Amino acid sequence: MIPIRRFLRPAYVVAAALLSLPVAAAWAQSQPAPAKPAPTPQVLAFDTFMKQSSPICQKQASQRCVDAGWRYADRNGDKALDLAELQTVRAEMGDWLAWKEGITQREKANVAMGLWVVDSAGLPNLFASYDANGDGKLTQAELLADVKLDQRPLGQVLTDEKAVNRQRFSQRLGPLSKLAEALMQPRPAPGNTPAPRAPVQSQPVPPR
Ligand SMILES: [Ca+2]
Ligand SMILES: [Ca+2]
Secondary structure, eight states, X not given: OOOXXXXXXXXHHXXXXXXXXXXXXXXXXXXXXXXXXXXXXHHHXXXXXXXXXXXXXXXXXXXXXXXXXXXXHOTTOSSSBOHHHHHHHHHHHHHHHHHOOSSOHHHHHHHHHHHHHHHHHOHHHHHHHHOTTOSSOBOHHHHTTTBOOOSSOHHXXXXXXXXXXXXXXXXXXXXXXXXXXXXXSOOOOTTSSSOTTXXXXXXXXXXX
């Protein structure tokens, strides 16, 4: 059994929403897709992508996972991601999440919170903060400016404080930085503690 919840830590969720789908693929694996009535073609395509990229994102070096997600999101094939492409993927991700079975309500709530943070900060604002040269397109170098990829799978990289510049990431969220910091605090893995519903502690925001 793959420890699905490991990949649903809030830090992972927030980063996944930003990095789009490749990361989220980590928890799509090993879940049979029980048929639910009338999923849209887009939802089915997203589900297929998740299944195909899961083994890559679970086991292979993080760059391979990013590349898989990049190919999926880059709808016009220009090797860059524009705002419309990210908005499309974000919408597909939300629809897929609502349709997908096999993940718990708590896990769905975690993902929904990550998407809420992104939506509240505003995808256009976040896009602009990552588009360092302001050409309206994101390169991988721009999107991964706060992350140092290595040979580990992406889920492990994104939950490693030494591999992610959390302060810079929080700054991109602007007024939501305090909430993001609270969300990104490590929590005990479910099952290791009798009280998994401990309230989120408010954390001081590091000086900018
Ligand atoms: Ca593109
Ligand atoms: Ca750019």
